[in-house]
Each structure stands twice: as C-alpha cells, then as structure tokens.
Amino acid sequence: MSATAHLAHPQPVHRHHPLRAWANAKFFESMDWYVHRRLGARKQALFADLPQLVVELGSGAGASMRYLAPGSRLVAIEPNPHAHAALRRTAARYGIDLDIRGERAESTGLADASVDAVICTLVLCTVEDQAAALAEVHRILRPGGRFVFIEHVGSGPGPLRAVQRLLRRPWRYVFDGCCLDRDTAATIAADGFADVQIEHSRLGGVFVPVWPLISGVAVA
Numbered sequence: 001m002s003a004t005a006h007l008a009h010p011q012p013v014h015r016h017h018p019l020r021a022w023a024n025a026k027f028f029e030s031m032d033w034y035v036h037r038r039l040g041a042r043k044q045a046l047f048a049d050l051p052q053l054v055v056e057l058g059s060g061a062g063a064s065m066r067y068l069a070p071g072s073r074l075v076a077i078e079p080n081p082h083a084h085a086a087l088r089r090t091a092a093r094y095g096i097d098l099d100i101r102g103e104r105a106e107s108t109g110l111a112d113a114s115v116d117a118v119i120c121t122l123v124l125c126t127v128e129d130q131a132a133a134l135a136e137v138h139r140i141l142r143p144g145g146r147f148v149f150i151e152h153v154g155s156g157p158g159p160l161r162a163v164q165r166l167l168r169r170p171w172r173y174v175f176d177g178c179c180l181d182r183d184t185a186a187t188i189a190a191d192g193f194a195d196v197q198i199e200h201s202r203l204g205g206v207f208v209p210v211w212p213l214i215s216g217v218a219v220a
C-alpha cells in the first residue's frame with residue numbers, strides 16, 4: 001500500500017528537513033504545559049493501568065511520561081534525533097527508565113508478540129504509512145495486548161473540514177509531515193484488532209485545525 005493511501009487527498013511524500021525537525025522538537029517541548037492542559041485528563045484515564053514496560057511511538061519530548069507510573073520502562077520509538085535530549089530530561093524528571101530507539105513506527109525492530117502495551121499520542125497524523133505503523137503495532141503486541149492512542153484526525157463535513165483542506169499543505173510543511181485530514185479511526189478499525197474502542201471528541205483551544213480528536217484502545 002502506498003505511503004499516501006490513507007490521506008483523504010493524497011499528497012507527495014513529505015521530505016523531512018533537519019531544521020524543521022529541530023524546530024518541531026523544540027516546539028513540542030515548549031508546548032508540554034499546554035498539551036497537559038488540553039489532554040491531561042484523557043491521558044490520565046487511558047494510561048492509568050499500563051504495564052511496567054510500555055512502547056511509545058513518536059514520543060517527541062516525552063509528553064506522556066508524567067502519566068506513567070514512576071519506575072516504568074519506556075521504549076521510545078522516536079526517529080527525530082533532535083528530540084532525544086528532551087526525552088532524556090523528561091524521563092529523569094518523572095523517574096522513567098528510558099530506552100530510546102531511533103527507528104520508525106513502521107519498522108520498530110522489536111520482536112513479534114513481545115510487548116503488552118503500545119501507546120501513541122499525536123503521531124499517526126505524521127507517520128509516513130499509517131497502515132504499516134498499525135500492522136507493526138499488531139505484530140509486536142502479544143495477543144490481548146493493548147494499543148492506546150490519542151490522535152487528531154480529519155473533520156467530518158462542515159467548515160472545519162474546509163479549513164483543514166485549505167491549510168493542509170502549509171501545515172504539513174511547517175509541522176514536518178503532520179497531515180490534518182487523515183481518517184485514522186478507519187485505518188485502526190481496518191487493522192484486524194480483536195476489539196477496538198474509539199471515542200470521538202474535540203481538543204478545543206487555540207489550534208483549531210487539530211480540534212477533531214479520536215482516543216481509545218485497540219486490543220490485539
């Protein structure tokens with residue numbers, strides 16, 4: 001399946017640039033307080049009973065670490081090297097045993113059926129191939145293991161969809177590959193998980209183009 005097959009409107013493959021990768025790493029580190037304000041309660045609820053070992057796709061600056069139990073081991077699949085120092089700082093702050101892997105979600109290098117929980121927040125908008133990333137999640141999870149996610153997605157019909165379509169190219173450029181109009185719920189539902197629970201909601205706040213949100217759990 002092609003890298004752009006899951007976009008509402010296929011676009012050329014995004015070329016990552018070191019300057020944008022650096023700027024995005026800094027941006028997400030500086031926005032940690034804001035993301036906590038908007039998503040904190042949701043993350044607290046979804047991450048409440050995670051096992052001691054968790055794999056996270058696209059950890060960024062470590063925005064999810066404060067919701068893990070201190071002493072948890074986090075395998076962070078984060079291909080942006082400019083985010084790694086911030087990840088280490090955050091891990092030290094929250095007492096997380098951190099293992100950074102510079103791989104991509106589509107190919108983590110982890111063994112088949114080797115983990116009980118995979119988490120990701122605001123990452124499936126950016127991975128190059130959503131279906132490949134989800135197939136990889138499925139591959140590394142043990143039967144019964146959980147994939148826990150919070151993602152911004154394409155809007156249903158209405159003015160916000162028009163805004164997303166208008167902004168999608170510059171947004172993707174500035175936010176280093178972030179697509180505003182993906183139907184991520186459909187991709188998760190199509191992956192063949194044993195059970196999928198998805199809640200649709202709104203992020204709210206100042207970043208209007210990323211308001212439509214999905215969150216939930218898929219069980220392998």
Ligand SMILES: C[S@@+](CC[C@H](N)C(=O)[O-])C[C@H]1O[C@@H](n2cnc3c(N)ncnc32)[C@H](O)[C@@H]1O
Pocket residue numbers: 028035057058059060061062063064077078079080083103104105106120121122123126127128
């Ligand atoms: C919008 S940021 C979100 C960071 C963090 N999860 C959060 O909630 O703040 C997207 C992250 O996904 C990472 N990313 C981009 N492409 C990826 C891929 N193919 N596999 C794994 N992570 C990827 C980026 O480097 C970036 O850190």
